[in-house]
Amino acid sequence: xxxxxxxxxxxxxxxxxxxxxxxxxxxxxxxxxxxxxxxxxxxxxxxxxxxxxxxxxxxxxxxxxxxxxxxxxxxxxxxxxxxxxxxxxxxxxxxxxxxxxxxxxxxxxxxxxxxxxxxxxxxxxxxxxxxxxxxxxxxxxxxxxxxxxxxxxxxxxxxxxxxxxxxxxxxxxxxxxxxxxxxxxxxxxxxxxxxxxxxxxxxxxxxxxxxxxxxxxxxxxxxxxxxxxxxxxxxxxxxxxxxxxxxxxxxxxxxxxxxxxxxxxxxxxxxxxxxxxxxx
Numbered sequence: 001x002x003x004x005x006x007x008x009x010x011x012x013x014x015x016x017x018x019x020x021x022x023x024x025x026x027x028x029x030x031x032x033x034x035x036x037x038x039x040x041x042x043x044x045x046x047x048x049x050x051x052x053x054x055x056x057x058x059x060x061x062x063x064x065x066x067x068x069x070x071x072x073x074x075x076x077x078x079x080x081x082x083x084x085x086x087x088x089x090x091x092x093x094x095x096x097x098x099x100x101x102x103x104x105x106x107x108x109x110x111x112x113x114x115x116x117x118x119x120x121x122x123x124x125x126x127x128x129x130x131x132x133x134x135x136x137x138x139x140x141x142x143x144x145x146x147x148x149x150x151x152x153x154x155x156x157x158x159x160x161x162x163x164x165x166x167x168x169x170x171x172x173x174x175x176x177x178x179x180x181x182x183x184x185x186x187x188x189x190x191x192x193x194x195x196x197x198x199x200x201x202x203x204x205x206x207x208x209x210x211x212x213x214x215x216x217x218x219x220x221x222x223x224x225x226x227x228x229x230x231x232x233x234x235x236x237x238x239x240x241x242x243x244x245x246x247x248x249x250x251x252x253x254x255x256x257x258x259x260x261x262x263x264x265x266x267x268x269x270x271x272x273x274x275x276x277x278x279x280x
Contacts, residue, residue: 008255009135012165013181017252021216021269023178023206024162027068029171030059031088031125031158032106034074040131042159043072052103059111073171075125075156079148088123088173092209095119095174122194124151125158125171133164134258139183143168146187164257166205179203216269217244231272247272 039045048056056072063070068091075088087098089111096116100106126144130137140157147155147170161169166180172194182190182203193200199207199219206215214225214233221242223235231246249270253263 005134005258006255007135007138008133008165008258008260009139009167009181011255015252015254017165017254017266018249018268018270019163019166019180019203019205020219021206021212021246022163022166022180023208023210023212023215024071025069025211026071026176026208027091028063028070029073029088029090029173029176029208030056030070030111031073031075031090031156031173032056033076033086035076035078038074038129038131038159040129042074042129042131046074049103049107051107055107055109059109062112073125073161074159077153077156080153088119089116090173090176093174093176095123119174121154122151122175122191123173124155124191124194125161125173126155127159127161127167127169127171128157129159132160133167135164135167136160136169139168142184143170143182143187146184147191150187150191163205165254169205170203171208175199175207176209177207178205180205212269213246216246216271220244220271245272246270 034046036047060070083101084099085102087106089096097119098116124147126140126147127136128140128144144155144157161171161178163169163180168182170179170182177199179200180203190200190203201219207218210225211228213228213231217233221235221237221244223237226234226236226241232243233246234241234243246269249268251265251267254266255263
């Protein structure tokens with residue numbers, strides 16, 4: 001009997017499971033620099049002061065009170081040793097950055113009112129938390145190294161983005177898209193596309209602000225999301241409203257993460273028909 005380790009990312013890649021429509025749905029990203037070792041569930045289990053944890057809880061609650069979905073990520077750049085702590089806030093295609101010494105200033109920060117620096121250049125956040133899933137470190141760390149070589153300080157390590165089996169996973173902001181299977185050998189091509197302001201469709205899991213159906217449909221349409229009604233996704237384009245139909249695809253039996261042995265069924269979404277222009 002072989003004791004060779006099997007990685008969920010390898011199994012998923014071999015299965016051919018589609019990635020489109022699998023991005024975690026998020027309206028507001030809160031990315032807080034946290035330099036110590038990350039535990040498996042780092043955002044929930046860490047050594048931050050109670051005042052900082054309270055700020056996180058209050059900020060998330062304020063976002064959710066306006067019927068938006070917030071997600072907290074820890075980020076770090078281990079090569080850089082500075083006294084500054086960085087906070088990124090991203091929403092609706094914008095990215096803002098706050099820097100302060102330690103966490104004292106952040107503990108009193110109102111993300112809607114506080115002055116922050118607008119960030120226009122793409123930032124790359126690679127999931128590398130091997131305590132959560134082995135694939136994230138095994139595949140994420142080489143990707144981070146390649147990104148650092150190409151884009152310097154705009155590359156960050158981050159905690160769990162969801163979808164271990166699609167590792168290596170990368171979040172790009174302010175674009176707001178989550179990508180999977182961005183292997184080290186893909187990084188040069190990947191960054192070239194992102195730096196042009198485009199989606200890397202070969203690696204795309206989805207734009208996080210969109211529901212799964214729209215994440216899939218967006219690959220066919222150059223426009224802004226207007227509505228999602230079941231599998232009918234409508235966009236506003238230069239030529240008016242255009243609807244794309246999305247439907248369930250063929251089920252896959254998958255191993256969701258390293259360490260699991262039982263398979264579970266997932267049903268990917270797929271494009272169902274040609275574009276349907278709306279008529280007046």
